[in-house]
Amino acid sequence: MNENLKKPLMLIVDDVEINRVILAQFFKDEYEICEASNGEEALLFVEDHPVSVILLDLVMPIMDGYDLLARLKRDDRFRDIPVIVTTARSESDSEVRVMDLGAADFITKPYNPKVVRGRVRNVMSLLENEWRKLEQSAQSQEIVDMRRRIELDALTNLYDRDNFCRKAASFMQMDATKKYVIVFLDINYFKVVNDLFSVETGNLLLRSAAAFLQSVVSTVGLAGRLEADHFAMCLPADALNIDEVIQGLDGVVQSLNIQQNIRFYAGIYPVSNVFLAVSQMCDRAHTAVAIAKGRYSQRYAWYDEKMREDEVEEHLILRDMAGALAEGQFSINIQPIFNIETGEDFSGEVLVRWYHPLKEFIPPARFIPIFEKNGFVARVDRFVWNEACKLLAYEKETFGRVTPVSVNLSRLNFYDEHLVDYILGLIKQYNLEPWMLKLEITESAYTDNMHLLIDTVARFQKEGFKILMDDFGSGYSSLNMLRNMPVDILKLDMRFLEDIQTDSRAQAIVRNVVNLARDIDMEVIIEGVETQEQLDFLKSVGCKNIQGFLFAYPMTKDDYLKRFVNKPEPIKA
Numbered sequence: 135m136n137e138n139l140k141k142p143l144m145l146i147v148d149d150v151e152i153n154r155v156i157l158a159q160f161f162k163d164e165y166e167i168c169e170a171s172n173g174e175e176a177l178l179f180v181e182d183h184p185v186s187v188i189l190l191d192l193v194m195p196i197m198d199g200y201d202l203l204a205r206l207k208r209d210d211r212f213r214d215i216p217v218i219v220t221t222a223r224s225e226s227d228s229e230v231r232v233m234d235l236g237a238a239d240f241i242t243k244p245y246n247p248k249v250v251r252g253r254v255r256n257v258m259s260l261l262e263n264e265w266r267k268l269e270q271s272a273q274s275q276e277i278v279d280m281r282r283r284i285e286l287d288a289l290t291n292l293y294d295r296d297n298f299c300r301k302a303a304s305f306m307q308m309d310a311t312k313k314y315v316i317v318f319l320d321i322n323y324f325k326v327v328n329d330l331f332s333v334e335t336g337n338l339l340l341r342s343a344a345a346f347l348q349s350v351v352s353t354v355g356l357a358g359r360l361e362a363d364h365f366a367m368c369l370p371a372d373a374l375n376i377d378e379v380i381q382g383l384d385g386v387v388q389s390l391n392i393q394q395n396i397r398f399y400a401g402i403y404p405v406s407n408v409f410l411a412v413s414q415m416c417d418r419a420h421t422a423v424a425i426a427k428g429r430y431s432q433r434y435a436w437y438d439e440k441m442r443e444d445e446v447e448e449h450l451i452l453r454d455m456a457g458a459l460a461e462g463q464f465s466i467n468i469q470p471i472f473n474i475e476t477g478e479d480f481s482g483e484v485l486v487r488w489y490h491p492l493k494e495f496i497p498p499a500r501f502i503p504i505f506e507k508n509g510f511v512a513r514v515d516r517f518v519w520n521e522a523c524k525l526l527a528y529e530k531e532t533f534g535r536v537t538p539v540s541v542n543l544s545r546l547n548f549y550d551e552h553l554v555d556y557i558l559g560l561i562k563q564y565n566l567e568p569w570m571l572k573l574e575i576t577e578s579a580y581t582d583n584m585h586l587l588i589d590t591v592a593r594f595q596k597e598g599f600k601i602l603m604d605d606f607g608s609g610y611s612s613l614n615m616l617r618n619m620p621v622d623i624l625k626l627d628m629r630f631l632e633d634i635q636t637d638s639r640a641q642a643i644v645r646n647v648v649n650l651a652r653d654i655d656m657e658v659i660i661e662g663v664e665t666q667e668q669l670d671f672l673k674s675v676g677c678k679n680i681q682g683f684l685f686a687y688p689m690t691k692d693d694y695l696k697r698f699v700n701k702p703e704p705i706k707a
């Protein structure tokens with residue numbers, strides 16, 4: 135073997151030669167390729183070669199992929215070598231297991247050259263970014279070193295994030311046979327304490343809570359402040375009494391005489407592998423906190439199997455999204471909205487659909503929130519608006535008339551100063567008019583950033599677009615606020631309909647919303663109508679525009695156009 139390697143070194147570990155040959159073909163231009171036919175050989179090889187990346191098959195004789203991965207991650211010398219696992223599609227649970235063991239990514243057989251190369255490139259460029267960040271921060275290394283030496287967070291005297299992670303890792307690895315937990319603690323409405331009381335009160339709360347947590351871990355574990363109002367503890371599982379911890383923290387809040395609903399919530403991660411990065415364990419415990427916050431009864435939640443699967447799925451979604459858009463995996467469905475008085479369509483709502491080649495249908499409720507976190511939703515939205523305009527243009531050309539449709543605008547779009555121009559551009563490009571494309575904006579977006587949103591929406595209205603407030607009643611906007619909001623059509627949140635037959639308050643709300651909207655000349659759409667009983671009630675209070683499975687499911691463009699032919703509707707100018 136040539137020791138003066140110019141190209142980076144890739145190690146392909148697979149017991150089946152043909153697999154190694156195929157993978158070697160994909161990468162021979164970019165990498166110097168070496169091969170091993172089982173884990174043991176591979177381990178011997180990395181001992182004395184500077185391997186940059188490993189492609190690892192899971193099922194092999196002698197030492198299998200799981201075993202090799204675990205050994206690599208346990209060894210300081212090899213921990214940072216990215217390992218990309220190759221699995222057969224049938225090994226269903228393997229994805230979760232290998233991500234847990236610290237694999238950088240996985241690819242499924244049979245190999246698609248484009249996908250395989252893309253994955254490796256992706257992993258390597260993420261790694262490069264990490265290096266770059268490290269290099270950039272090298273200048274401030276002195277400061278970091280100083281902090282390292284101090285190790286403690288100045289405010290609370292607990293370990294800061296960096297040091298908590300390092301110390302917790304060595305603490306657990308000292309006796310890897312024990313069971314450990316990472317507890318993540320978060321204060322809800324902490325900002326309120328700072329705003330309503332004072333920063334000093336906020337600091338006092340943090341300091342007192344820290345002192346209490348330190349007393350909890352005392353000699354059996356360690357505690358840290360990760361950032362702001364986020365704390366973490368690492369201790370043996372049998373040393374944790376979470377009820378006592380929560381009670382103790384409640385005691386701290388009470389002793390400071392803070393009258394607000396300030397509460398600590400906890401998420402607990404049972405450590406399955408002490409060699410996993412502690413920051414990742416903290417993230418998992420953090421995920422569990424979110425579940426605890428959504429509950430009324432219990433102030434803590436354990437990180438469980440379901441969350442682990444969600445995490446893996448989120449990883450998949452993030453990994454595949456850009457390729458999915460390029461490869462045309464996204465499409466639109468349209469759900470008609472009926473006017474029960476005229477028996478004709480009021481409009482249709484355009485909804486995005488993602489048919490993933492492996493996972494098949496992924497519901498938007500699953501991927502849109504993830505896309506919202508990383509901004510990709512803006513690209514998907516633009517795709518959907520384009521498709522919607524194509525549909526309208528087709529109707530106009532083919533039938534000489536148009537039934538308007540509405541599209542969803544994620545809140546993120548409002549940070550784009552060209553939003554109005556972009557949509558106006560589409561309208562021009564497809565030779566349409568603004569009334570044909572209604573814009574749905576969810577209620578919570580209005581309360582997020584009121585001023586920004588109101589200005590933009592008012593501009594849309596001035597151009598002639600109709601604005602729908604989606605999910606009305608799900609958040610905090612009151613009926614009164616509506617008077618000052620630029621909104622033309624209210625879409626009532628689906629949850630009101632759930633118990634409409636039995637819940638008199640839900641009935642009163644729907645009745646009042648419909649009346650108020652009529653008073654201020656706003657239209658109302660009721661969404662999620664599934665039963666005849668719901669429809670009867672809605673009719674009795676004067677609702678006209680209905681969207682729901684009782685009338686029609688979201689349908690493909692072709693099916694929608696077929697209905698369109700059968701139900702002619704005069705053009706509304």
Ligand code: C2E
Nearest residue numbers: 485486498499502518542543544662663664681682683688
């Ligand atoms: P949404 O905007 O409230 O959309 C209405 C959702 O209600 C759709 O789900 C629709 O299929 C569903 N629905 C309609 N009638 C009924 C019914 O009678 N019963 C029940 N149970 N559900 C009904 P879908 O298509 O799964 O979309 C879910 C959410 O994903 C949407 O809620 C919206 O927030 C988001 N979304 C969908 N497409 C887009 C898009 O193109 N852009 C953005 N930003 N978000 C989208």
Ligand code: CA
Nearest residue numbers: 483542574604
């Ligand atoms: Ca909607």
Ligand code: CA
Nearest residue numbers: 604605625661
């Ligand atoms: Ca809705």
